Amino acid sequence: MRQLVVGVGDGGVSRDPDVLIVTYALGSCVAVMLHDPVARVSGLVHYMLPESAASSDKSNARPWMFADTGIECLLHGTLDQGADKRRLVVFAAGGAQVMNDNSMFNIGKRNCLALRKALWKFGLVAHAEETGGTVARTVRMEVATGRVWLQTPGGEQMEMHARRSADQRRQA
Amino acid sequence: MALNIMIVDDSPVMRAFIRKVVGLTGLDVGEYYEAGDGEDALKSLKGRWVDLVLTDINMPNMNGEEFVRRMESDNLLRTIPVIVVSTDSSDCRVQQMLALGAKGYVCKPFLPEDLRDEVERVLGGAHDRAEL
């Protein structure tokens, strides 16, 4: 399987079934993963900061760097590749925080709030979140299946699973 | 089949928020009807087919408690499922509204997905009854 590495403040979308999207060192940054299981499109953004309004020059040049513009780019990128918004599965990870810091310098917490704010703005809700805490995470996402694995510095690897909605519980 | 939803709350922005949450369910919504209090809601329900009502409690003119009581006393309106969305999370209020006939209760503040799940749960039950 070929790796597509998404760097800090960057993003990527693919329909190539042989691709594994990877992003490393999610500390206070947040990664959002979108997958359409029918169109088999997957995308990931690794954003660093919550709001683009504070830096309009940077957000024009590097839209993936911010939660609001980055998630918007990711959404449009997957739709451009044939995804249907109503089918999108949304995962998110990251936003680690320094303990006992409740100030505005707590970028991890601000990024987590910005995640929910942006998802709400675009009419999306996360099906699974692994956010907060104090450890950095690495994310791997299979484009073809939308399966996502997280890894921590301690070496533990876990697969993310979508929270079942009421509809899915009824059909079980 | 498209569903018609009524949202009853004296705050226009709260009605907009709830409307957006219903959009997250993926339900096929035909019409949204809105009312600022129970009295307007009852007038609006006359002659309209509504599949779900979401109502606040603290409203002027007619509050949510009286509104649900009036719905329950009408043979046709009592078949419409009601979800209460209120800041009052006291045990006695929740029990009171469920005893009056409400099928669900969500306390403000709420996560959008929590109201979404409650809407899906209540309508799932309503659809099950229709299939019997």
Place this chain on the structure above:
Amino acid sequence: MTELNFEGLLSGAVDSVLETMFFSAAWGPAEPETGGAVLESRLAFHGRPSGTFAVSLSEPAARMMGAGFLGEDEEALTDAQTGQVVCELANMLCGSLVSKLESKESFDLSPPELVPFGSDAAFSSGSPPTARQSYELEGGILTVTLHLKAAA
């Protein structure tokens, strides 16, 4: 209840409401707003206990929170919508707080209203507040004020 408990309850209500539905946060205590545009909303609550509750919010913070709540860009918000969001914030903070003051009995809230900032006396009969706290938000200051009526 001691004053310390009220401060804790107010802060708990602020944290819960801001983060859950307004995608915002209080970043620590602050001095009350003394200048600039401020929106203020007040309401009364009836039950055991009864009293009044007020929220004042710097206008830039109000617009930011309004945009978050409605899922819109700030530029698209009308002044009326911003005012309605401040009123809904007051409604939720008051309800969240009063539910904690007495969780076994129900209560009624009056419809929240926008009022001229700082017109305290007409609302509270000039008595000092039971509790008042100010918080730093992104965009400005949030102040919440609680007056409890003495039990009859």
